[in-house]
Amino acid sequence: MTRSFKPQPAQRVTPGIAVAISKNGQTIYENTAGERDVSSHAPMLITTPQPIGSITKQFTAAGILLLQQEKKLSIDDKLAKYVSEYVHGGEITLRQMLNMVSGISDNDPAIYGDHLTEPITRKEMFANLNKLPLMWKPGTHMVYTNTNYNLLGLVIERASGQSYIAFLREHIFSPLGMSSTSTIDQPPANMASGYHHEKPGEPFVTRAELHPDFSFGTGNLVSTTQDLLKWDAALLAKKVLNEASLRTMFTVPGNGKINTVFEEDKRFPVMLHVNDGKPTV
Known part of the structure; x- marks a missing residue:
């Protein structure tokens, strides 16, 4: 893993990456490479918040x-x-x-045109x-559609009487000490920018984030690798959800028969996510 994080030539623009690995609740590896902001050349740090x-x-x-x-x-209530x-x-x-x-149909450009950043x-x-x-x-x-989780975020607000972020902060982020986790509509000053190529070989351009109205409940959080390791350890230790809820969370629906996203592997399950019409792991 460490060999993969080779220093890049000074003239090369390299968007940043942060990696952290835990085993049995203990962090066994963490490292970063590249820049959180290629225009200012600010380095990516293990503490750098990123849209997740x-x-x-x-x-x-x-x-x-x-x-529940x-x-x-x-969860068997009607929407x-x-x-x-x-x-x-x-x-x-x-x-x-x-x-x-x-x-439910997805909130993609077929519905909203080019207005997903507005x-x-x-x-x-x-x-x-x-x-x-x-x-x-x-x-x-089964098809992966963001609209499901947009609407589930709204269910959280209406069932709890709190805003989405206030509920998560009270029940998850604050108790677990996830102090660097927030939302993209209130981004921290040192948040990493996202980048992509318009075409292979062309310079990186800043990736436009979905407007919080669209990413609400489905992709609107910002966090760090350290906070996510806290979440992982607490979740598996049943500090957030009880045994029954964890079993529900980790059960593949229909024994996998209607779930076309998960691919069987002897070592680990792989989730394929379609991004811009292309399957990604």
């Missing part, structure tokens, strides 16, 4: 399961019990949304979403 994208979803799922533990909801604005809410359960088998009201979001039929009968097919 879809890792946000596991915190949303944990929030829903915590509310508190008997404020059941309509908490979100009456969605026309198909009476056909879908929270469990189906957690498992990505709801049939603000949108919830009224506008539901107006757009309600134009679309379900992709299939809920519970029969």
